[in-house]
Amino acid sequence: MHIEDPKVVAALSKFNVELRRASSFAELTSLAIGGTTDLLRIKNHEFIPGLLSLLDSHGVPHRFLGGGSNLLVGDGELPWVVLQLASPNRDVVLEGNFAQVDAVADLGRTVTYCAKHDLGGMEGLIGVPGTVGGALRMNAGAYGMQIGSYVREVKLYRAATRQIEILRGEQISFEYRHTSFAPDDMMLAVRLELPSKAYREILQGIRICNEKRRSSQPLGQKSAGCIFKNPPGASAGRMIDELGLKGLSVGDARVSDRHANFFVNAGRASANDMLALIADVRERVRSAFSVELEHEVVIWNA
Numbered sequence: 247m248h249i250e251d252p253k254v255v256a257a258l259s260k261f262n263v264e265l266r267r268a269s270s271f272a273e274l275t276s277l278a279i280g281g282t283t284d285l286l287r288i289k290n291h292e293f294i295p296g297l298l299s300l301l302d303s304h305g306v307p308h309r310f311l312g313g314g315s316n317l318l319v320g321d322g323e324l325p326w327v328v329l330q331l332a333s334p335n336r337d338v339v340l341e342g343n344f345a346q347v348d349a350v351a352d353l354g355r356t357v358t359y360c361a362k363h364d365l366g367g368m369e370g371l372i373g374v375p376g377t378v379g380g381a382l383r384m385n386a387g388a389y390g391m392q393i394g395s396y397v398r399e400v401k402l403y404r405a406a407t408r409q410i411e412i413l414r415g416e417q418i419s420f421e422y423r424h425t426s427f428a429p430d431d432m433m434l435a436v437r438l439e440l441p442s443k444a445y446r447e448i449l450q451g452i453r454i455c456n457e458k459r460r461s462s463q464p465l466g467q468k469s470a471g472c473i474f475k476n477p478p479g480a481s482a483g484r485m486i487d488e489l490g491l492k493g494l495s496v497g498d499a500r501v502s503d504r505h506a507n508f509f510v511n512a513g514r515a516s517a518n519d520m521l522a523l524i525a526d527v528r529e530r531v532r533s534a535f536s537v538e539l540e541h542e543v544v545i546w547n548a
């Protein structure tokens with residue numbers, strides 16, 4: 247989508263928003279797939295309510311982008327603009343066992359920064375790409391832990407009230423790759439409470455998690471992590487593997503040879519290639535196991 251209205255363009259600079267024309271999701275996502283749209287980089291949280299009411303009143307639909315590591319975006323010119331937070335100077339501030347973290351902070355860097363200050367708990371998240379805001383929205387987790395367990399407060403723009411608010415941890419439900427935030431809520435910052443642990447001990451946990459990832463995931467390839475959620479008590483990857491689908495491909499979209507729940511862009515896969523592969527694998531699992539796999543990857547195809 248190209249914002250045409252000069253009044254909207256002029257108002258964007260008033261809200262300290264940088265307009266990046268025709269940004270390509272092939273460059274913005276870890277899958278390196280997707281079409282183009284105008285990208286709005288938000289430099290001040292305080293202007294977000296004004297910005298969103300400007301976009302709504304001019305009929306400009308929008309989506310929120312974090313690090314783009316869990317997204318499959320459609321091809322061609324997209325019918326909405328995308329909003330992304332710009333990085334502040336300092337994105338993690340520690341105070342005792344609490345870490346105040348900006349939503350745009352890189353997740354892995356946040357885990358290691360906290361570790362260096364003897365704050366642990368999040369070792370499993372090392373190697374999960376993307377931002378802290380994306381991790382909050384998805385309740386990212388691995389190896390038996392999830393970020394939601396450490397959340398004490400979230401500062402967010404709430405679509406329901408059109409205001410910036412602070413929610414306490416107990417007001418939010420964090421489930422397996424699902425949270426109670428509304429689709430149009432925008433995460434701005436989080437206060438985490440982390441257990442004290444010696445850096446050396448945390449580092450050992452981090453090394454174990456890194457090794458597990460290295461030995462089981464196609465880390466050098468373009469992917470969005472797991473495509474499907476694990477159904478209760480089962481593993482989506484194992485089911486796909488049992489059907490002998492590793493290596494199955496549509497165009498350059500391919501089921502990884504290393505991890506059957508990772509689908510990779512092995513060259514110049516289009517969104518349609520990847521969607522067709524996902525639909526095919528889902529159908530084969532449904533007919534073999536009578537299980538409807540749910541997407542873990544977020545699909546923006548309209």
Ligand SMILES: Cc1cc2nc3c(=O)[nH]c(=O)nc-3n(C[C@H](O)[C@H](O)[C@H](O)COP(=O)(O)OP(=O)(O)OC[C@H]3O[C@@H](n4cnc5c(N)ncnc54)[C@H](O)[C@@H]3O)c2cc1C
Nearest residue numbers: 312313314315316376377379380381386387388432433471
């Ligand atoms: C190699 C690899 C390994 C991975 N391993 C794991 C893993 O072990 N565990 C796991 O849970 N995930 C894993 N993932 C998936 C992904 O990294 C996580 O889901 C990550 O937390 C997404 O963060 P992001 O900033 O990239 O979000 P994006 O991909 O940009 O967005 C994902 C969703 O979050 C929303 N969102 C992003 N930022 C905000 C915000 N500030 N406010 C509101 N909504 C927002 C978007 O609108 C979208 O709906 C992996 C991905 C890759 C590529």
